[in-house]
Amino acid sequence: MNGSEPISRRRLLTGAAAAAGGAAATSLLGACNAGSSGGSGGKVTLTVMFSAADLPKESIADFEAKNPGIKINLLEFDATRLNAMLASGNPPDITIGAAVGSANTNARGLATDLTPYLEKSRVLRKEDLQPVNNSFRWDGRRIGQGAYHGIVKDWSQDATLWYNTALFDQAKVPYLSDSQPTDYDELLAIAKRLTVRQGGRTKVFGLGVEWAWTLYGPIATMILQQGAQLYNGDLTEVDLTTAAARRAFGWFVDFGRSGVGPTSLNPLPDGSDQSTFSAERMAITQDGYFFGGNFVKDKALSGRVRMAPAPIMGDKRVSPCYSGQGAWIPVKAKHKDEAWKFMEYYMAGPPAETRAKSGWGLPSLKSLLPKLPQDLPYQKQAYSVAQRELQYLAPLPDSPYITVDGWNVTLDKHLQRAIKNQQSVDAACASVTTEINRLLKQGKERIG
Amino acid sequence: MDIGKTRPIAAARTATGRGTLRGPRRPRPGNGAAYVLLMALSVVFAGPFLWLLLAALKTREEWVAVPGSVLPDQVQWSNFTQALTDVNFAAYAMNSLFLSTTYAFLITLSSAAVGFGFARLRAPGKRAMFLVVLSTMMLPQVLTILPTYVMFSRLGLVNTYWPWVLWGLAASPYLVFLFRQFFAAIPRELEDAAIIDGCGWPRIFVRIFLPLSRPVLITAFLLSFTWSWGDYIAPALLLDVDHTTLSVAITSWYKDPHGNGIPTVQAAAATLYIMPVLLIFFFAQRHFVRSVVGSAVKG
The missing domain is CATH 1.10.3720.10 (MetI-like)
Incomplete structure (x- = not known):
């Protein structure tokens, strides 16, 4: 172009449009890279897949300040994404998972053996771990012994009860004992007395069992409490046609038919007991110690709630943990040492102390137990109940060949049919046995 | 508008009993039912959104209350x-x-x-x-x-x-x-x-x-x-x-x-x-x- 040639209006507009387009494309390309976890100035980028609600930004900033060579890239936990990441051979460096049910993950060889790290650590010590962590142990055949493959973040004695004293007073029902467990049949009878119906609808539920959360936990516990076993020796078969299993299953059928509490046939709008219990529309909920965290800000309700021991079916007291959320490091993680540093910080550092003080669950470390809140009367009462229940903790059986979800879906399906009188309890237990054994066989064939 | 062109068409339509092109519409017997049906469908389609909006204005306790109320007792802008x-x-x-x-x-x-x-x-x-x-x-x-x-x-x-x-x-x-x-x-x-x-x-x-x-x-x-x-x-x-x-x-x-x-x-x-x-x-x-x-x- 001749330098002295005047620029035409069309050419000017074309040039301007091209420049604007170029700028837009450049910024688009830049924006597209915004989330890239590429190099960050020589720092190690630690990919942490947690629930963001469990890992506030303040904790991330504190950890990064204390570990200047590590930058955290937080991914929201999503089971599908975790499976995709594991399948692609590019897993997160550390992720969350439940201790109960970890046998499946461990048998598939997905989790790193943390024992060498624990033996060297001055922060997380084996002798300080609560026994609930044993559900993360795996010796190649069963849980409870062998190497640690995860550390529990916090946990609850999930079969313990919370109840509303005002609703007990209205129904003229004596309060539950702080130290002695209530028999399950008696509990159902109490729930019937506490249930209030109005105009064909239930105004107050007598008892909630968090049906939507787990059925495997309470039914396995009931079987243990009767001194029976759910699985055979090598965890490849179950038998729910035993008297103990039929009694446990039958209790849930009676519960469903009585209408004293929500089930999958009559679910709550938000799926958990919390809103309904807080609205004083549920007299008892089987929800564990953590549930007390809900009442701290509700001054009125906190004066009307009490915790009670896990109910019992049989002679053996068992107060189990149904889940025990914790963290584990995938075998193919790229930054295991940094992930362990994060594990130490999260499980024994300031976040662990904050969690313990909040009362949202029991701490995973014995040394943190005294930090549990005892300022309010209900917190003191719950603390003493929880302390007494510790001695009755027993791990739930966990076969590597089936997931807890597999159990829950099968149990729910046959409980629904039995509640609707479409099959007897005996027939339902036989069907559950057949279907679970089929799943176990498939799992065994996959894992070997 | 060329009225001369439209008149024969209008006349033809009237003659065949199909009404005029631009004249006032006579209500048909089926119209009322159609409007009722359309209104019912509108409620069905708008219902979930209204329910969502009302839920957003309630307290958590009202959300699970029985008997429940359609409108919030006190609007929760919070x-x-x-x-x-x-x-x-x-x-x-x-x-x-x-x-x-x-x-x-x-x-x-x-x-x-x-x-x-x-x-x-x-x-x-x-x-x-x-x-x-x-x-x-x-x-x-x-x-x-x-x-x-x-x-x-x-x-x-x-x-x-x-x-x-x-x-x-x-x-x-x-x-x-x-x-x-x-x-x-x-x-x-x-x-x-x-x-x-x-x-x-x-x-x-x-x-x-x-x-x-x-x-x-x-x-x-x-x-x-x-x-x-x-x-x-x-x-x-x-x-x-x-x-x-x-x-x-x-x-x-x-x-x-x-x-x-x-x-x-x-x-x-x-x-x-x-x-x-x-x-x-x-x-x-x-x-x-x-x-x-x-x-x-x-x-």
Whole structure:
């Protein structure tokens, strides 16, 4: 172009449009890279897949300040994404998972053996771990012994009860004992007395069992409490046609038919007991110690709630943990040492102390137990109940060949049919046995 | 208006008992029932949104109360405040907006180009290719989730917005079909004249076909924007917490410390979340209806 040639209006507009387009494309390309976890100035980028609600930004900033060579890239936990990441051979460096049910993950060889790290650590010590962590142990055949493959973040004695004293007073029902467990049949009878119906609808539920959360936990516990076993020796078969299993299953059928509490046939709008219990529309909920965290800000309700021991079916007291959320490091993680540093910080550092003080669950470390809140009367009462229940903790059986979800879906399906009188309890237990054994066989064939 | 021309037609219509073209309409016996049916359908379609809005204005206790009340006892605007402050709502909304706009813009253009090819160009196997493209509509998205993740992971594109750019450039079978049907109905004389004037196919596409297809362009943009705006799976799989979208934030983060959702705050956030899409549809519905109806009858 001749330098002295005047620029035409069309050419000017074309040039301007091209420049604007170029700028837009450049910024688009830049924006597209915004989330890239590429190099960050020589720092190690630690990919942490947690629930963001469990890992506030303040904790991330504190950890990064204390570990200047590590930058955290937080991914929201999503089971599908975790499976995709594991399948692609590019897993997160550390992720969350439940201790109960970890046998499946461990048998598939997905989790790193943390024992060498624990033996060297001055922060997380084996002798300080609560026994609930044993559900993360795996010796190649069963849980409870062998190497640690995860550390529990916090946990609850999930079969313990919370109840509303005002609703007990209205129904003229004596309060539950702080130290002695209530028999399950008696509990159902109490729930019937506490249930209030109005105009064909239930105004107050007598008892909630968090049906939507787990059925495997309470039914396995009931079987243990009767001194029976759910699985055979090598965890490849179950038998729910035993008297103990039929009694446990039958209790849930009676519960469903009585209408004293929500089930999958009559679910709550938000799926958990919390809103309904807080609205004083549920007299008892089987929800564990953590549930007390809900009442701290509700001054009125906190004066009307009490915790009670896990109910019992049989002679053996068992107060189990149904889940025990914790963290584990995938075998193919790229930054295991940094992930362990994060594990130490999260499980024994300031976040662990904050969690313990909040009362949202029991701490995973014995040394943190005294930090549990005892300022309010209900917190003191719950603390003493929880302390007494510790001695009755027993791990739930966990076969590597089936997931807890597999159990829950099968149990729910046959409980629904039995509640609707479409099959007897005996027939339902036989069907559950057949279907679970089929799943176990498939799992065994996959894992070997 | 040429009245002289319309009168005979009106007279003819009156004579055949079918009413006039412009005269006052006589109520037909079926109209009342049709209006009742339409009103009932309106309630059915608007009901969930109204329910969501009312839930957003209640306390958590009112939400589960029995007997429940339709209207909140005391309107809880605080649910909206909490929805905006508990998570960085504005930042996630911007992420959603950026992602949806980029994706919708690219996929509209790429689908138009592919649709143009299928409608107006000649090539061996074109019909078979078109059937292959259409058959991919039958493939459920859930089947491709894991392979897609693995592919993007190996390309190093996870935690970036590049997958949306690539999806945008890859065209959508449904939109290709929509554009193909629309372009097929445009008179061939237009492109013949352009060819005689020396226009190449790209220029014919850009200068003639795209300007004529405004309704279908708007519809395609609207459909793809709405799809991307409402998508949960892809951002949950591919983006980290800082760069994810509003759909993931609303689903995942309005929770108490033990992970139980706070339904009233989620309802408030969801109400805000669907507002932009409702507004866009409200203003663009004329084009949307026109293009869908047009594409259905042409071919």
